[in-house]
Amino acid sequence: MRVDMRVETICEKPAIYRLTWGAGALYVFSLMLLPHVELRYVDETIGYGTFATRFIPRGTITWVRDALDQVFSVAQVEAMHPTYRSVLERYSYIDGAGDRILCWDHARFVNHSCRATCLAPGFDFEIAVRDILAGEELTDDYGTLNTEIFNCLCREPTCRGVVRADDVFVHGDAWDALLVDAFPAVATVHQPLWELVKEKDEVAEVLAGRAALPSCRLFAATARTPRQRLELEARATGSPGP
Numbered sequence: 449m450r451v452d453m454r455v456e457t458i459c460e461k462p463a464i465y466r467l468t469w470g471a472g473a474l475y476v477f478s479l480m481l482l483p484h485v486e487l488r489y490v491d492e493t494i495g496y497g498t499f500a501t502r503f504i505p506r507g508t509i510t511w512v513r514d515a516l517d518q519v520f521s522v523a524q525v526e527a528m529h530p531t532y533r534s535v536l537e538r539y540s541y542i543d544g545a546g547d548r549i550l551c552w553d554h555a556r557f558v559n560h561s562c563r564a565t566c567l568a569p570g571f572d573f574e575i576a577v578r579d580i581l582a583g584e585e586l587t588d589d590y591g592t593l594n595t596e597i598f599n600c601l602c603r604e605p606t607c608r609g610v611v612r613a614d615d616v617f618v619h620g621d622a623w624d625a626l627l628v629d630a631f632p633a634v635a636t637v638h639q640p641l642w643e644l645v646k647e648k649d650e651v652a653e654v655l656a657g658r659a660a661l662p663s664c665r666l667f668a669a670t671a672r673t674p675r676q677r678l679e680l681e682a683r684a685t686g687s688p689g690p
């Protein structure tokens with residue numbers, strides 16, 4: 449049987465393509481919304497990772513939560529077949545509302561590092577907190593993503609060994625300091641993803657010095673019930689807790 453397959457370019461920058469396969473079948477895909485990033489196989493343990501093919505300067509918006517990302521509520525995840533659940537647990541993160549977000553592009557392959565190249569302030573996007581050289585891996589810190597506890601394999605000298613969901617309460621100040629240092633460069637470097645940023649007015653206020661940069665803790669803190677949040681904060685600060 450002959451199946452007609454057609455690939456159309458919907459948009460050059462960011463790269464979005466439409467794959468039409470047979471009668472009405474449609475699949476939209478991209479390498480990664482951020483240009484000059486490619487997927488590479490790292491090794492058997494880590495799997496794939498995302499790597500810069502060109503220099504990406506500090507302050508570049510490297511990821512934006514966009515309209516094509518898939519959102520799954522807790523109830524939807526619980527009703528899923530275990531096969532789907534295990535895929536989600538590996539490739540998704542949990543947002544401030546407690547929903548699981550599965551990035552549709554290669555952003556879902558961004559690995560954790562205890563010395564991450566990219567971090568998210570309290571906005572729905574990440575920025576490069578230092579210059580990323582061509583060939584260097586783009587990473588973020590899963591301590592900000594409400595993920596389950598895991599043993600870290602990042603091999604950085606500053607590796608925490610075990611990454612926990614409440615790391616954001618322990619290390620949030622240090623991550624916020626990196627973000628505050630890097631954020632002014634948001635205004636000065638080329639921003640291929642700027643059109644997708646939802647918080648343009650709030651970013652302008654921060655860049656103008658009229659508002660503080662929202663903390664990276666924002667999404668982590670709201671992803672839990674008030675009691676869970678108090679417990680996590682208490683554990684992080686060493687106080688007796690609720």
Ligand SMILES: [Zn+2]
Nearest residue numbers: 562600602607
């Ligand atoms: Zn590590």
